[in-house]
Amino acid sequence: MLTHLRPRTLVARLARAVSSPYYRYRYARALHAVRVGLAMLASILVTTGIDIPNGIWASVTVLVVIGGLQHHGNIRKRAVERALGTVLGAGVGLLLLVQLHLIGSMPLMYVLMSLAAGICGYFAIGRPGYIALLAAITICIVAGHGESTIDTGLWRTLNVLIGIAVALAFSFALPLYATYSWRYLLARNLRECARLYTRVVTGASVDSGEQLAAFAALGQRLVKLRSLMPSVAKEIDVPLKELESIQRLHRSILSALEMMATAMRAEPRGPAMTARDDRRIPNIYAVRATLIAIARALRFGSNTGKWLPVTGAWPPDALPIVVSGSEALNGPQWLAERFAAQVDELRVLLARTESHWNIERRSAVAAQR
Numbered sequence: 232m233l234t235h236l237r238p239r240t241l242v243a244r245l246a247r248a249v250s251s252p253y254y255r256y257r258y259a260r261a262l263h264a265v266r267v268g269l270a271m272l273a274s275i276l277v278t279t280g281i282d283i284p285n286g287i288w289a290s291v292t293v294l295v296v297i298g299g300l301q302h303h304g305n306i307r308k309r310a311v312e313r314a315l316g317t318v319l320g321a322g323v324g325l326l327l328l329v330q331l332h333l334i335g336s337m338p339l340m341y342v343l344m345s346l347a348a349g350i351c352g353y354f355a356i357g358r359p360g361y362i363a364l365l366a367a368i369t370i371c372i373v374a375g376h377g378e379s380t381i382d383t384g385l386w387r388t389l390n391v392l393i394g395i396a397v398a399l400a401f402s403f404a405l406p407l408y409a410t411y412s413w414r415y416l417l418a419r420n421l422r423e424c425a426r427l428y429t430r431v432v433t434g435a436s437v438d439s440g441e442q443l444a445a446f447a448a449l450g451q452r453l454v455k456l457r458s459l460m461p462s463v464a465k466e467i468d469v470p471l472k473e474l475e476s477i478q479r480l481h482r483s484i485l486s487a488l489e490m491m492a493t494a495m496r497a498e499p500r501g502p503a504m505t506a507r508d509d510r511r512i513p514n515i516y517a518v519r520a521t522l523i524a525i526a527r528a529l530r531f532g533s534n535t536g537k538w539l540p541v542t543g544a545w546p547p548d549a550l551p552i553v554v555s556g557s558e559a560l561n562g563p564q565w566l567a568e569r570f571a572a573q574v575d576e577l578r579v580l581l582a583r584t585e586s587h588w589n590i591e592r593r594s595a596v597a598a599q600r
């Protein structure tokens with residue numbers, strides 16, 4: 232029966248992994264390994280196919296540019312820095328070789344190389360550090376210790392530029408966007424927050440070991456999100472301070488949720504009181520629905536128009552819990568109110584930047600044009 236339904240072949244799985252952003256995220260390490268291997272092969276074929284001397288430096292450059300970097304934003308930034316450092320270092324290295332051939336003084340060559348290294352070391356401690364470090368390395372590659380010729384220096388410079396071009400080509404051919412990793416990790420955290428929040432406000436017991444493990448996992452993903460932000464900012468052209476605001480609010484939501492869970496374990500009746508009040512139950516589940524909706528928007532992208540309306544368009548019954556000034560709030564209740572308000576703030580922030588991080592919609596709009 233159903234003999235035509237067979238397990239997916241390896242080719243089909245690879246094709247799906249390449250075409251699907253989520254699968255590219257799940258199998259990012261395997262795809263990165265394939266990309267580095269193919270880029271290495273391409274650099275070897277290019278340099279040996281046309282018999283370029285010192286072709287090994289093209290392969291070395293490929294590894295330097297993309298070997299330890301997965302995401303397109305990082306690779307693009309690293310390639311630009313690599314190109315600037317290479318051009319600067321190659322220029323200085325060639326000048327050192329020219330003076331050696333004109334003056335012929337090896338002691339002067341060593342002094343000038345040491346001076347150049349010291350200057351690069353000075354600028355290596357700071358923002359342009361990678362450029363300065365690569366410039367110093369390229370000076371050594373091009374000039375050697377004075378034994379290289381001008382022709383050798385020029386060939387080595389060409390090889391480094393070829394390596395940069397190959398690395399960039401493969402970063403575009405098999406892109407691994409940090410934006411997708413950022414979105415999926417944030418969506419997973421928000422979905423987990425929705426699950427924990429529901430248990431806390433309805434008075435369900437949460438084991439201390441389970442709570443510790445859950446918040447440890449949330450914290451680990453929060454740290455990963457932080458490391459992705461510079462690349463995300465470059466990929467989607469959003470100021471880093473916007474992502475910082477989302478990260479800060481996300482961290483506050485996790486802190487509020489952890490305090491609510493801790494308070495529930497210390498005083499089980501406190502947080503549960505919010506669920507026993509019939510007026511609060513719709514708002515409690517509205518907050519949960521908001522978290523799930525944001526998570527779905529981040530996960531699938533294409534439906535964000537439904538899940539993330541502009542400020543003021545959110546249905547009234549989905550607004551955060553509102554308590555009249557006459558009501559006295561205990562600690563757990565106040566935390567629940569604050570948590571709900573922070574969730575809505577996060578929704579507004581993500582809605583404001585949705586046109587940037589929603590890569591699927593941006594691609595669809597570009598295709599229509």
